[in-house]
């Protein structure tokens with residue numbers, strides 16, 4: 001038996017919801033999608049939810065909806081999943097990488113502010129591992145410099161600062177990939193309070209149409225199916241309990257792990273623990289610890305071993321000069337994520353603690 005880093009839960013109710021859609025014959029975007037959008041936006045306190053076929057297209061559509069293009073710079077962290085950067089590149093804009101806060105692993109507001117140039121149009125922090133980025137400060141910086149604020153919330157369903165949930169500060173993209181805190185198979189959603197951005201997003205995901213065969217903007221097919229949305233509606237009902245269990249599992253590990261750096265939750269924040277990420281101590285070979293845990297059936301994984309600014313796609317670009325991001329590079333060498341998903345049993349949690357404490 002092995003303890004996977006993620007264990008998506010598909011229960012009887014998800015199966016029944018899918019069967020009902022199949023029997024209805026209404027397979028593509030329709031009433032189920034609209035109901036899922038309303039429920040997911042309401043849960044976060046956002047005005048609009050626009051469902052997409054995955055989190056990557058949610059990010060891409062957000063870049064398009066704001067009209068970013070060649071010459072525009074978007075400040076993002078390098079310590080993230082690649083899609084954070086490829087979304088910026090998808091509109092031929094330039095990703096500008098800034099360093100992270102070593103405590104939360106999220107984009108540092110000071111570093112982001114220092115990266116602003118006359119060409120900067122937007123900042124997009126990532127709520128990495130389920131910890132909300134410091135949106136209060138990002139909001140102030142964006143306002144002061146006249147920048148658009150976006151959120152890569154793909155890992156942070158329900159995360160909050162002082163009770164205010166992510167997805168309510170900027171144009172925010174979520175993912176429902178099976179490893180995320182809730183799933184629709186493949187799926188994504190953008191939340192926004194801006195009526196015009198919402199209207200554009202709805203057109204962009206559906207061939208740029210505002211009505212049948214009238215194409216107002218360039219759009220594509222980024223639509224979610226009713227099948228996916230039906231799963232999402234059921235999953236969303238379980239999300240609060242799953243989040244509570246993730247937080248409880250994290251507290252269990254925090255209280256018992258001895259030789260490693262345990263995750264920090266900034267004051268007032270609700271960290272939803274998409275990942276429970278430790279720092280291996282100096283002098284320990286992180287990759288060796290990962291390998292040993294894997295051999296002992298514990299699905300520890302590194303998110304992310306190579307920061308985006310050092311990926312070959314960038315380092316081989318003509319004229320590219322990799323910025324110096326010491327905290328990002330240090331984190332990439334030291335972090336290790338342990339299974340924290342809500343389906344962990346007491347025995348599995350105890351085994352994880354025992355094995356990690358024996359190795360570090």
Ligand SMILES: *Cc1c(COP(=O)(O)O)cnc(C)c1O
Pocket residue numbers: 054055056057080081083084126152154155174175176177187188
């Ligand atoms: C998962 C993820 C995405 C992309 O979502 P997909 O649904 O897999 O396309 C984007 N950004 C981050 C930070 C993610 O973790």
